[in-house]
Amino acid sequence: MILTCLCGRRFRTPDESVSKSRTCPQCGGMLTPEEDALCPALDLNVLVEQMKLLRDELVLRDRALRRAQAESSVLKSELARLRARSPRKGPPAELPLELPSNRVPLFTSRDP
DSSP states (O other), X not given: OEEEOTTSOEEEOXXXXXXXXXXXXXXXXBOXXXXXXXXXXXXXXXXHHHHHHHHHHHHHHHHHHHHHHHHHHHHXXXXXXXXXXXXXXXXXXXXXXXOOTTOOOSOOSOOO
């Protein structure tokens, strides 16, 4: 019988009776029979393909972020240039907080 551990080590034992109380000498975890192992076998090709896809996704996101940062810096410089060209005089005008008298609010009552 072959016993496995979560750390990946495998051990061969002659009988099943002792497998219930055995611990892994490397990590101290409980050993379980191989057919009941908690960690399934992983295909390395699948992992490599997943890593490639994640890498490609990160590259695309990085490029998009760099474009957005460049556009943001251009817009900030344009805003600073416009502010410098026409300085405001006096306090900024405040917008009215209430609705005009000829309009009715959309939600006049609250439903429970």
